Amino acid sequence: MNKLFNTKNIIKLLAILFITITVVSCQRDGSAEEDDLPQEELTNIVLLVTEEGTTSTLTYDYSIGAGGIPTIPLKDGKSYTVVAKFRNGNEDATQEIIDAKNEHFLIFDFPKSNITVTRLDGNDLRNDGKRVGLRTKWDVVKAVDSPSPLLKLTLIHAPESVNDTKSGTAWGSVVGGETDAEATYNLTN
Template sequence: MKTLFNTKNIIRLLAVLLITFTAISCQRDGSVAEDDLPQEELTNIILLVKEDTPGATAIEYNYSIGAGGIPTIPLKDGKSYTVEAKFRNGNEDATQEIIDAKDEHFLIFDFPKSNITVTRLDGGDLRKDGKRVGLKTKWDVTQTVGGTAPFLKLTLIHEPQSVNDAKAGTAWGSVVGGETDAEATYNLSN
């Protein structure tokens, strides 16, 4: 009688399982081609921060993914700022790809050691569910430094099942499901 669990059959089964696991784990939802903005293609997240006062100009804070170094954004307590998020792939602007696939993206602004209110502004990033991705926001700063080493953690989520733009803990925005497309950290100071 031929045995089902001989060494040759076990090796074949392990090989099939390994190949299957590798194929599944390397894809998000069935195909890499379905992802409009592969994580490995984003190289920079840039915040253009402009104080809401007459004559103010936007200042660029460039976070380079994987390069080390964290930009510091100075914010004044009691002031408001208009902030635009831009995404780059090398020299190419990838922000339009996010706008084109706005129903598949959402930004979370987490200020764990500051008291800052975030309002998402009108723009081309209105999703079908009525929420905005968050590419343009207004920050009302009550207190920039509410603890040691304050910072912003900005996270771009891909294909969340649902989104909420309300404050959740220290973050403005939350999601159910989805994966991180990109993440950046910015130090904050007065």
């Protein structure tokens, strides 16, 4: 019995427990392979915004963790096609999201604006018939409906279920899942 509880065995047991806890806590669902787009790999969320009727596309780059919030000018009564791109440094990570489209979903929250979001046809159709939201149309009723309007864009990983209709001020909602990336953009007229 003394051999079982000696100092060496206790230290070995504690070391094994520490390593086990560390490995498990650093993985989302028990396996690093399950997460096709680790949160730590996304550095930028880029929105490509094109006003309908024009050919000019403006780029708004949100750098994750770097501070600074891009401002997107929107005109009341106008419509815009918006394409979301995700980057890891200089590499485009958007294709990884498309490849794992059943594991991702975008939520567009406009808490101080009146904007309708329609998810457009593309290669991001999930098995449940919903679109991830990588390409959308924004119909702007009122870009500045309250002081300091903004867009909070959230990429959700592994939601149990998704809904692409409006929920409060957000277009899209989920049950379960975790945030893969989040960006904030100021809005102005």
